Amino acid sequence: MDATGYQGGVWLRPARGRRDAPLTVDRIVVAAVALLDAEGPARLTMRRLAERLDVAPPTLYWHVKTKDDVLDLAVDAIFAEVRVPDGGEWADAVRALVLAWRATMLRHPWSPPLLGRPTLGPNVLRRTEFLQATLAGAGFRGVDLAAATHGLANFAIGSALTQSTWRNAAVRDAANAHVRANADAYPTLAANDHLDDPDWDALFSQGLDRFLTGLAGSL
Amino acid sequence: MDATGYQGGVWLRPARGRRDAPLTVDRIVVAAVALLDAEGPARLTMRRLAERLDVAPPTLYWHVKTKDDVLDLAVDAIFAEVRVPDGGEWADAVRALVLAWRATMLRHPWSPPLLGRPTLGPNVLRRTEFLQATLAGAGFRGVDLAAATHGLANFAIGSALTQSTWRNAAVRDAANAHVRANADAYPTLAANDHLDDPDWDALFSQGLDRFLTGLAGSL
DNA sequence: CCACCCTCTCGAACGTTGGTCGAGAACCCG
DNA sequence: CGGGTTCTCGACCAACGTTCGAGAGGGTGG
Numbered sequence: 001m002d003a004t005g006y007q008g009g010v011w012l013r014p015a016r017g018r019r020d021a022p023l024t025v026d027r028i029v030v031a032a033v034a035l036l037d038a039e040g041p042a043r044l045t046m047r048r049l050a051e052r053l054d055v056a057p058p059t060l061y062w063h064v065k066t067k068d069d070v071l072d073l074a075v076d077a078i079f080a081e082v083r084v085p086d087g088g089e090w091a092d093a094v095r096a097l098v099l100a101w102r103a104t105m106l107r108h109p110w111s112p113p114l115l116g117r118p119t120l121g122p123n124v125l126r127r128t129e130f131l132q133a134t135l136a137g138a139g140f141r142g143v144d145l146a147a148a149t150h151g152l153a154n155f156a157i158g159s160a161l162t163q164s165t166w167r168n169a170a171v172r173d174a175a176n177a178h179v180r181a182n183a184d185a186y187p188t189l190a191a192n193d194h195l196d197d198p199d200w201d202a203l204f205s206q207g208l209d210r211f212l213t214g215l216a217g218s219l
Numbered sequence: 220m221d222a223t224g225y226q227g228g229v230w231l232r233p234a235r236g237r238r239d240a241p242l243t244v245d246r247i248v249v250a251a252v253a254l255l256d257a258e259g260p261a262r263l264t265m266r267r268l269a270e271r272l273d274v275a276p277p278t279l280y281w282h283v284k285t286k287d288d289v290l291d292l293a294v295d296a297i298f299a300e301v302r303v304p305d306g307g308e309w310a311d312a313v314r315a316l317v318l319a320w321r322a323t324m325l326r327h328p329w330s331p332p333l334l335g336r337p338t339l340g341p342n343v344l345r346r347t348e349f350l351q352a353t354l355a356g357a358g359f360r361g362v363d364l365a366a367a368t369h370g371l372a373n374f375a376i377g378s379a380l381t382q383s384t385w386r387n388a389a390v391r392d393a394a395n396a397h398v399r400a401n402a403d404a405y406p407t408l409a410a411n412d413h414l415d416d417p418d419w420d421a422l423f424s425q426g427l428d429r430f431l432t433g434l435a436g437s438l
Numbered sequence: 439c440c441a442c443c444c445t446c447t448c449g450a451a452c453g454t455t456g457g458t459c460g461a462g463a464a465c466c467c468g
Numbered sequence: 469c470g471g472g473t474t475c476t477c478g479a480c481c482a483a484c485g486t487t488c489g490a491g492a493g494g495g496t497g498g
Binding site: 112113114115116117118120122125126128129132133136143144145146147148150151153154155156157158159161162164165166171174175178179182185186187188189192198199202203206207210211213214215217218 | 337339341348352364365374375380383394398404407408411418425432433434
């Protein structure tokens, strides 16, 4: 007998064991990305993920070692969206890659903070390889090559990280109200509407151009 | 009677109520920063924090609303370390501020990922105000001003975020081994020792100079 | 056709976490 | 000395990541 209520007996209990569509790591990662996109990182729990896959929570642990593994896989998965340019002038190729890279992060705003963990997935590495190879083809060597590669990546990551925060209108409004209320302490920020819904894409594009110009000049 | 063991009775039980050194938000934040520095963000729990302050866990919640509040306060607290330059050429002042900003983040490697949440503390705002005011004084206006301010901040944040990951020797060695093992897929990365303990400070400094040069040229 | 093994799934449970509630101790003021 | 405010804590809660061992299902060799 069951003290917690009638469960339906053998007749209504769902079948155990194998399913028609077997669970795979890929299906887990796809579901995780969907969940992160829809509800944000705080709501991604192994239980909710299992629920979404119509599976009991412990089942996930046969395919995946820890929750962190799921996060790492999810981060790499989204970078498959970044189109790798082919051919063209080196500056144009770099520009296109960095813009696409940033756009993908903004499409999945939970991703930038996760770049604080090592990212060694095939999608990330392939695009990093392309970036460095393109710069090397343009003539960069040694420290200059490393500085250019890291600089471009860091610029995009930093931009995506801050923008994904301030893009939220409620957050932005509260911030602007606070700055304006303390206009005596922050006169320049208040006068220039520092955060007042700027055209983030244009700002990034402009900054990227400056960076690329600086790089080209140092060749 | 107590089934879990003798607790000491009234005689040995520690005194309740007020303490000599009363708990304050400041003391909580200082302890949180110390804990984060010493053991990393994963080990920062309200219980450990309370233990470090010699206080019962629920007590913290009278001074602070949530754990996220503690994190936000901790982030702002460390930026008090960033010295605000006074006087001098605008480019030198900006350079000094951005370098100090990045150095502080690297001294507290748990901080860059937390910048994914709104940062509106007085220390952060004051330094952002200084940066923007200095650039405005140099002649930047409108979109150019916004692009310069955000670009510099984003560059520093991105650099700190990625570097705080790859600075760990074990992580870096594993990453390099993996890249070299797949040298056919990542020939350029493998050939250039992409992550092989470069001089991160020099790389950042060089990138910052390029950026500042580009900015100066656009005035 | 059966016995076996490997692959995959899950019920039950553990220890820990962030957070709430209400009782009460200590202090301040009248 | 009495009453209200400020501060502290014991007991407790739901939810989390994760483990363990029991099994169900299909494939293979005898």
